[in-house]
Amino acid sequence: MINFSLPASDSFAALEMAARDRILILDGAMGTMIQELNMSEEDFTAGGHIHGPGCRHHASDHPQKGNNDLLVLTQPKAVEDVQFQFARAGADILETNTFSSTTIAQADYGLEGAVHDLNVAGAQVARRAADRAQAEDGRRRFVAGAVGPTNRTASISPDVNDPGYRAVTFDDLRLAYGQQIDGLIEGGSDLILIETIFDTLNAKAAIFAALESFAKVGRRLPIMISGTITDASGRTLSGQTPTAFWHSVRHARPFTVGLNCALGADAMRPHLAELAGVAETRVCAYPNAGLPNAFGQYDEQPEDTAAKVEVFAKEGLVNVVGGCCGTTPEHIRAIADHVAAYAPRKPRMTANV
Ligand SMILES: [Zn+2]
DSSP states (O other): OOOTTSOBOHHHHHHHHHHHHSOEEBOOOHHHHHHHTTOOHHHHHGGGOEEOTTOOEEOOSSOOTTOGGGHHHHSHHHHHHHHHHHHHTTOSEEEOSOTTOSHHHHGGGTOGGGHHHHHHHHHHHHHHHHHHHHHHHOOOOEEEEEEOOOSOOSSSOSOTTOTTOOSSOHHHHHHHHHHHHHHHHHTTOSEEEEEEESOHHHHHHHHHHHHHHHHHHTOBOOEEEEEOOOSTTSOOTTSOOHHHHHHHHGGGOOSEEEEEETTOHHHHHHHHHHHHHHOSSEEEEEEOSSOOOTTSOOOOOHHHHHHHHHHHHHTTOOSEEOOOTTOOHHHHHHHHHHHTTSOOOOOOOOTTO
């Protein structure tokens, strides 16, 4: 099934080379930055003029405020500016604003039909930010096509009275992810980032879909895989420890495996150490700026987040670091400064994964 004989994309060698010398920097949170802009329903829909790169028109009778992914079509400049700020702050890897751009997640907004355009445009917008930053300082930036977990889990029943029920199947997810990843590649993504994984079965469907998409275009892109620990006992929502998680995804031969979001950097450290102890590839970590306060805002200051992320680097646990919810360009700048002096983790690479 997995065709590792496909030629690797040119971003593969460039990323591997960059990761050999230093800890790479991933960008911060788009959601928090968008919230600051206080956009209205009118802003979210560009006054009802939602169209994709091919001028295809999209309409929905659902309210769109809060559908952050839609902004790549309706406010592309705002999204590009945030990504450009992150690149200038030191990010090597810019995430596309496509976390929820699957038919499954967009069903909440009645915009399933816009999914292809959301992903193509999402990658194009990030590509522009990356190219602008590179033109300014000569350093290559990579576009990571961001694939979120969707709002449905394939492993766990949402109905306590019917534990066998599933709101989504592996094949539903595989098809939805495939459509998303095809668009991300078409729009110019350098790699695919499968993130905030709380259900490993969802992630396996995304990996399967990525490999199918690579076969279609005849080249292999690097894959980054990032799980999230949802409770203090150190398990994902579908009940896995970091070690079990690694063994469930290692067949994809990811460029990185890691953790993001959730409980903040302090709580992440022991789980990251466990993952770094078993993973035969590079390790990536991008925690939240602490836990949100009662108003859902993140109070942790850039220097505080950066000092905690520095501990990961000092202990030799990481190859890529960045920020998740609540992290701003200032957080990313501080993180980049704090880890610059440390060597990247030396992964044990096994040829026969
Ligand atoms: Zn997050």
